[in-house]
Amino acid sequence: MARHWLMKSEPDEVSIDDLAAAPGRHLPWTGVRNYQARNFMRDAMRPGDDVLFYHSSCAEPGIAGLARVSGPAVPDETQFDPASPYHDPKSTRDQPRWLQVEVELVRKTRLLSLREMRQAPELATMRVLQPGNRLSITEVDDAEWAAVLARLER
DNA sequence: GCCAACGTTGGC
DNA sequence: GCCAACGTTGGC
Numbered sequence: 001m002a003r004h005w006l007m008k009s010e011p012d013e014v015s016i017d018d019l020a021a022a023p024g025r026h027l028p029w030t031g032v033r034n035y036q037a038r039n040f041m042r043d044a045m046r047p048g049d050d051v052l053f054y055h056s057s058c059a060e061p062g063i064a065g066l067a068r069v070s071g072p073a074v075p076d077e078t079q080f081d082p083a084s085p086y087h088d089p090k091s092t093r094d095q096p097r098w099l100q101v102e103v104e105l106v107r108k109t110r111l112l113s114l115r116e117m118r119q120a121p122e123l124a125t126m127r128v129l130q131p132g133n134r135l136s137i138t139e140v141d142d143a144e145w146a147a148v149l150a151r152l153e154r
Numbered sequence: 155g156c157c158a159a160c161g162t163t164g165g166c
Numbered sequence: 167g168c169c170a171a172c173g174t175t176g177g178c
Contacts, residue, residue: 132159
Protein backbone atom coordinates (compact mmCIF):
# COMPACT_ATOMS: atom_id res chain seq x y z
CA MET A 1 0.00 0.00 0.00
CA ALA A 2 1.65 3.08 -1.22
CA ARG A 3 1.88 6.08 0.98
CA HIS A 4 1.10 9.60 -0.14
CA TRP A 5 3.35 12.63 0.11
CA LEU A 6 3.40 16.32 -0.60
CA MET A 7 6.69 17.61 -1.98
CA LYS A 8 7.49 21.30 -2.30
CA SER A 9 9.49 22.73 -5.12
CA GLU A 10 10.21 26.30 -6.06
CA PRO A 11 9.01 26.61 -9.65
CA ASP A 12 11.90 28.96 -10.42
CA GLU A 13 14.10 25.92 -9.79
CA VAL A 14 11.96 22.94 -10.78
CA SER A 15 8.36 23.46 -11.86
CA ILE A 16 5.72 20.95 -12.87
CA ASP A 17 6.45 21.96 -16.48
CA ASP A 18 10.12 21.19 -15.98
CA LEU A 19 9.13 17.73 -14.76
CA ALA A 20 6.85 17.29 -17.78
CA ALA A 21 9.65 18.33 -20.12
CA ALA A 22 12.30 16.09 -18.56
CA PRO A 23 13.42 13.00 -20.49
CA GLY A 24 11.20 10.15 -19.30
CA ARG A 25 9.22 12.76 -17.37
CA HIS A 26 11.26 12.05 -14.27
CA LEU A 27 13.86 13.98 -12.29
CA PRO A 28 16.12 13.38 -9.32
CA TRP A 29 14.74 15.17 -6.27
CA THR A 30 17.94 16.89 -5.18
CA GLY A 31 18.65 19.64 -2.70
CA VAL A 32 16.80 18.37 0.37
CA ARG A 33 18.88 19.68 3.27
CA ASN A 34 16.58 19.01 6.19
CA TYR A 35 17.02 15.93 8.32
CA GLN A 36 13.34 15.23 8.84
CA ALA A 37 12.64 15.38 5.11
CA ARG A 38 15.70 13.25 4.42
CA ASN A 39 14.55 10.66 6.92
CA PHE A 40 11.18 10.45 5.20
CA MET A 41 12.98 9.61 1.95
CA ARG A 42 15.28 7.13 3.65
CA ASP A 43 12.85 5.36 5.95
CA ALA A 44 9.34 5.70 4.63
CA MET A 45 9.24 6.60 0.94
CA ARG A 46 9.11 3.78 -1.54
CA PRO A 47 8.91 3.63 -5.32
CA GLY A 48 5.26 3.74 -6.27
CA ASP A 49 4.28 6.20 -3.55
CA ASP A 50 1.99 9.02 -4.66
CA VAL A 51 3.16 12.62 -4.65
CA LEU A 52 1.40 15.97 -4.67
CA PHE A 53 3.74 18.33 -6.50
CA TYR A 54 3.54 21.69 -4.73
CA HIS A 55 4.87 25.03 -5.94
CA SER A 56 6.28 27.15 -3.12
CA SER A 57 7.93 30.57 -2.80
CA CYS A 58 6.21 31.90 -5.88
CA ALA A 59 3.37 34.17 -6.97
CA GLU A 60 0.77 31.41 -6.81
CA PRO A 61 1.73 28.72 -4.32
CA GLY A 62 -0.28 25.51 -4.46
CA ILE A 63 -0.56 21.99 -5.82
CA ALA A 64 0.36 21.94 -9.50
CA GLY A 65 0.33 18.26 -10.38
CA LEU A 66 0.44 14.61 -9.41
CA ALA A 67 3.63 12.59 -9.42
CA ARG A 68 5.02 9.31 -8.22
CA VAL A 69 8.18 8.17 -6.51
CA SER A 70 10.00 6.24 -9.23
CA GLY A 71 13.35 5.45 -7.65
CA PRO A 72 14.81 4.59 -4.24
CA ALA A 73 16.70 6.89 -1.91
CA VAL A 74 20.31 7.21 -3.05
CA PRO A 75 23.03 9.76 -2.24
CA ASP A 76 22.25 13.22 -3.58
CA GLU A 77 25.06 13.98 -6.05
CA THR A 78 24.81 17.73 -5.57
CA GLN A 79 26.24 17.48 -2.05
CA PHE A 80 29.63 16.45 -3.52
CA ASP A 81 29.75 19.21 -6.15
CA PRO A 82 31.65 22.30 -4.98
CA ALA A 83 30.00 24.29 -7.75
CA SER A 84 26.49 23.43 -6.61
CA PRO A 85 24.53 25.67 -4.26
CA TYR A 86 23.66 22.42 -2.48
CA HIS A 87 27.29 21.50 -1.90
CA ASP A 88 27.93 20.22 1.63
CA PRO A 89 31.64 20.24 2.50
CA LYS A 90 30.98 18.08 5.55
CA SER A 91 29.57 15.24 3.48
CA THR A 92 31.77 12.44 2.16
CA ARG A 93 31.24 9.68 -0.39
CA ASP A 94 31.86 7.15 2.38
CA GLN A 95 29.23 8.70 4.58
CA PRO A 96 26.90 10.76 2.46
CA ARG A 97 24.64 12.96 4.50
CA TRP A 98 21.92 13.79 1.98
CA LEU A 99 19.68 11.64 -0.16
CA GLN A 100 17.54 12.01 -3.24
CA VAL A 101 14.72 9.97 -4.73
CA GLU A 102 13.50 9.99 -8.30
CA VAL A 103 10.10 11.51 -9.04
CA GLU A 104 8.09 10.98 -12.22
CA LEU A 105 5.15 12.96 -13.50
CA VAL A 106 1.71 11.39 -13.40
CA ARG A 107 -0.16 14.42 -14.66
CA LYS A 108 -0.23 18.14 -14.45
CA THR A 109 -3.41 19.40 -12.79
CA ARG A 110 -5.13 22.71 -12.43
CA LEU A 111 -3.47 24.79 -9.76
CA LEU A 112 -5.07 24.04 -6.41
CA SER A 113 -3.95 27.24 -4.76
CA LEU A 114 -2.81 27.50 -1.18
CA ARG A 115 -5.63 29.99 -0.67
CA GLU A 116 -8.21 27.44 -1.83
CA MET A 117 -6.57 24.73 0.25
CA ARG A 118 -6.85 26.91 3.34
CA GLN A 119 -10.54 27.51 2.64
CA ALA A 120 -11.31 23.80 2.23
CA PRO A 121 -12.46 22.26 5.53
CA GLU A 122 -11.69 18.74 4.32
CA LEU A 123 -8.03 19.70 3.83
CA ALA A 124 -7.60 21.44 7.19
CA THR A 125 -5.62 18.56 8.70
CA MET A 126 -2.93 18.63 6.03
CA ARG A 127 0.51 19.06 7.52
CA VAL A 128 1.51 21.60 4.90
CA LEU A 129 -1.27 23.89 6.12
CA GLN A 130 -0.32 23.81 9.79
CA PRO A 131 0.95 27.10 11.18
CA GLY A 132 4.69 27.45 10.94
CA ASN A 133 5.17 24.37 8.82
CA ARG A 134 8.24 24.62 6.60
CA LEU A 135 8.95 20.99 5.96
CA SER A 136 9.50 20.40 2.24
CA ILE A 137 8.26 16.80 2.33
CA THR A 138 5.15 15.96 4.34
CA GLU A 139 2.95 12.91 4.70
CA VAL A 140 -0.56 12.96 3.28
CA ASP A 141 -3.06 10.49 4.69
CA ASP A 142 -5.60 8.52 2.66
CA ALA A 143 -8.50 10.84 3.44
CA GLU A 144 -6.48 13.95 2.59
CA TRP A 145 -5.28 12.39 -0.65
CA ALA A 146 -8.83 11.52 -1.69
CA ALA A 147 -10.03 14.99 -0.73
CA VAL A 148 -7.34 16.67 -2.81
CA LEU A 149 -8.19 14.51 -5.83
CA ALA A 150 -11.88 15.29 -5.43
CA ARG A 151 -11.21 19.01 -5.19
CA LEU A 152 -8.96 18.95 -8.24
CA GLU A 153 -11.99 17.74 -10.22
CA ARG A 154 -14.01 20.82 -9.33
C1' DG B 155 11.20 43.40 1.07
C1' DC B 156 9.25 42.06 5.51
C1' DC B 157 9.07 39.07 9.14
C1' DA B 158 7.40 35.05 11.90
C1' DA B 159 8.52 30.46 12.59
C1' DC B 160 11.64 27.12 12.61
C1' DG B 161 16.20 24.45 12.27
C1' DT B 162 21.13 24.43 13.00
C1' DT B 163 25.38 25.80 15.06
C1' DG B 164 28.58 26.40 18.53
C1' DG B 165 30.18 28.34 23.00
C1' DC B 166 29.85 27.18 27.52
C1' DG C 167 22.69 19.51 27.42
C1' DC C 168 21.36 24.38 27.25
C1' DC C 169 20.31 28.19 24.65
C1' DA C 170 21.48 32.51 22.14
C1' DA C 171 22.73 33.75 17.69
C1' DC C 172 22.27 33.04 13.19
C1' DG C 173 20.47 31.33 8.70
C1' DT C 174 16.54 29.68 6.00
C1' DT C 175 11.80 29.12 4.57
C1' DG C 176 7.96 30.80 2.51
C1' DG C 177 3.59 33.42 2.62
C1' DC C 178 2.24 37.93 2.12
